[in-house]
Amino acid sequence: MHERDYQRRYAPDQPTRFLPDTLIEIVREVRLERPPEHALFDFDGTLSLIRQGWPEVMIPMMVEILKQTGTGETEAELTELVTNFVMELNGKQTIYQMIRLAEEVKRRGGSPEDPLVYKKWYHDRLMQRIAHRREGLRSGRLAREDMLVPGALAALRTLKDKGVRLYLASGTDEVYVHEEAELLGLDGYFGQHIYGAVDDYKR
Structure with missing residues (x-):
């Protein structure tokens, strides 16, 4: 639990x-x-x-995954659902948002991945988004x-x-x-x- x-x-x-x-x-x-x-x-x-901007990575990824369950829910409905639970769990470890995603997939009759797999998928996408910030700080191109x-x-x-x-x-x-x-x-x-x-x- x-x-x-x-x-x-x-x-x-x-x-x-x-x-x-x-x-x-x-x-x-x-x-x-x-x-x-x-x-x-x-x-x-x-x-x-x-x-900054991590929800714009996490929420669309989760919506994509839930759409694959084929329930017929609209993208807007899934986006509202995901946004609500992502923000409610904000501040906890990322894994708990992924646990909730797995629960939602299972609730729709799908076979969820391990939450750690979802976490890796999300993190890979996020790192692509923020790589220029990390590199900019490392090189001095960006001021702290x-x-x-x-x-x-x-x-x-x-x-x-x-x-x-x-x-x-x-x-x-x-x-x-x-x-x-x-x-x-x-x-x-x-x-x-x-x-x-x-x-x-x-x-």
Whole structure:
């Protein structure tokens, strides 16, 4: 049995606010008497823009696979279905989106591949899309700032200066999180505390 799917913790109508001149949304106000001892960051979309556009790779791939089951559902119907569960599972390891894909294939009478196979197919497509970004950073053709979420570096520096221990955890495969954190010059902020997904996701 895999992890429980994402569940909303806050009602959609709960008032929130954005930090001035940013896209950072404050869901719950917290007043701290002193800086926190630890801070945990997600990677893709929180710090890094290297994999920006990943839904445009994952969702069409899944729709293609589900269309092959021959249920007669329209592409629009399948796209809505896939978009909903992909976004609900966003933030978890990629494998859980692929597990859900396999379940949807089976539900339609198909014979699904192992979720790890689907994950490899997706990752191969994604790497084709983002290869120029990774190579651009590696060669210096792209500035690191161009592939960082605005304000991310300043936030890390501020926390580090206050003695906060920083942790990086991502649903992206761990080997690529390490590589891309290094390409962006972020590895020094986290040291050994960089974590990502592994194929043996049941551990």
